[in-house]
Amino acid sequence: MPGDVLVVAEHKDEDLKKVTLEMLGEGTRIAEKLGGVVEAALLGSDVGGVAEALAHYGAVRVYLADAPSLEKYSGEGYTTVLAGLIEKVVPAVVLLGATTQGKDLAPRVAARLGLGLASDCTAFEVAADGRLIITRPVYGGRAIATVMEKTTPQMATVRPNVMAPLEPDTSRTAPVEKLAVETGDIRARVIDLIQESGRQQVGLAEAEIIVSGGRGLKGPESFDLLEELADVLGAAVGASRAAVDAGWIDHSHQVGQTGRTVTPNLYIACGISGAVQHLAGMKTARYIVAINKDPDAPIFRVADYGIVGDLFEVVPILTEEFKRALQQKTCTATVVNERT
Numbered sequence: 001m002p003g004d005v006l007v008v009a010e011h012k013d014e015d016l017k018k019v020t021l022e023m024l025g026e027g028t029r030i031a032e033k034l035g036g037v038v039e040a041a042l043l044g045s046d047v048g049g050v051a052e053a054l055a056h057y058g059a060v061r062v063y064l065a066d067a068p069s070l071e072k073y074s075g076e077g078y079t080t081v082l083a084g085l086i087e088k089v090v091p092a093v094v095l096l097g098a099t100t101q102g103k104d105l106a107p108r109v110a111a112r113l114g115l116g117l118a119s120d121c122t123a124f125e126v127a128a129d130g131r132l133i134i135t136r137p138v139y140g141g142r143a144i145a146t147v148m149e150k151t152t153p154q155m156a157t158v159r160p161n162v163m164a165p166l167e168p169d170t171s172r173t174a175p176v177e178k179l180a181v182e183t184g185d186i187r188a189r190v191i192d193l194i195q196e197s198g199r200q201q202v203g204l205a206e207a208e209i210i211v212s213g214g215r216g217l218k219g220p221e222s223f224d225l226l227e228e229l230a231d232v233l234g235a236a237v238g239a240s241r242a243a244v245d246a247g248w249i250d251h252s253h254q255v256g257q258t259g260r261t262v263t264p265n266l267y268i269a270c271g272i273s274g275a276v277q278h279l280a281g282m283k284t285a286r287y288i289v290a291i292n293k294d295p296d297a298p299i300f301r302v303a304d305y306g307i308v309g310d311l312f313e314v315v316p317i318l319t320e321e322f323k324r325a326l327q328q329k330t331c332t333a334t335v336v337n338e339r340t
């Protein structure tokens, strides 16, 4: 329908990814202004159970493409199914997460349908003529671009941790429309997904809290210190490129221009100088805490709180203090959303 917003759901192990909930919230707000509703596209194998949660978070209709051929993400298969759905329902807006999957899928679908695409968007306004006025950081976050697309549906990928989800309402239900799945010829298939061994699983893109380490850690074993702090806070572990290039930690942990862009509520940078390429990936974090022994380190220019000191002394103290405070419940590891 002309004013509808289609959110492409992402899920793992029968749970919706947080960015999907955020897109449903933002999609609802956009659809209200366009006089439409928010709908969800759910692709996968044996994933019908997730449809209920989509309704709780605002979807008024769920399009379900459920087939063994969609069990693992494939660029070709998912593109064919999603492009077919968009041609069928012709929404005003299509939103995907700016995640590993969304960043692969969105441009494929846009190219297949001859549509424009705004990527990694952080805000949407609706103009009087119903076109979206889209905000997206560019040049590694050093400038903000405002873009409008000429084509319909208007497609965008949405940066995780930026939009607010709706309060879940378990009384909300949504009809589920099953789609006939025709993936066509899939030439490249994901055969297996292998869990990274050793270090904690990343989940950087959607993490609320990130504890990140750089060259100041001096060696791979020091990431254990960060992991202890991360465990206490329920945080993910990030890294600078210097630490990754030294082989201390896998590239999937890298934050920055050539790594991940993250928007956590709290980013704790340990032994990271704050090079522009690193800042490009994390400076939109709500709160930045920097621990560095050099008082002139550039990271302090973007930090909300700075600790000038040796991380090998400071991090264990923080870990112990947070552990104590959390046990005594004098603080919570969920960082409040608004500055007070």
Ligand SMILES: Cc1cc2nc3c(=O)[nH]c(=O)nc-3n(C[C@H](O)[C@H](O)[C@H](O)COP(=O)(O)OP(=O)(O)OC[C@H]3O[C@@H](n4cnc5c(N)ncnc54)[C@H](O)[C@@H]3O)c2cc1C
Pocket: 213, 214, 215, 216, 217, 239, 240, 241, 242, 243, 254, 255, 256, 257, 258, 259, 260, 270, 271, 272, 273, 274, 275, 276, 277, 278, 281, 291, 292, 293, 294, 297, 309, 310, 311, 312
């Ligand atoms: C094209 C390009 C792309 C790039 N992409 C990225 C990217 O995606 N991500 C990224 O991070 N970088 C990227 N870089 C690299 C970037 O320019 C920096 O070289 C890198 O970020 C530096 O990492 P670092 O801060 O860990 O190391 P350094 O700059 O060497 O800083 C180490 C810091 O640790 C502090 N320190 C040392 N010992 C201690 C201690 N005991 N306690 C406390 N503090 C201590 C020092 O004072 C120093 O400030 C890119 C570069 C280029 C050219």
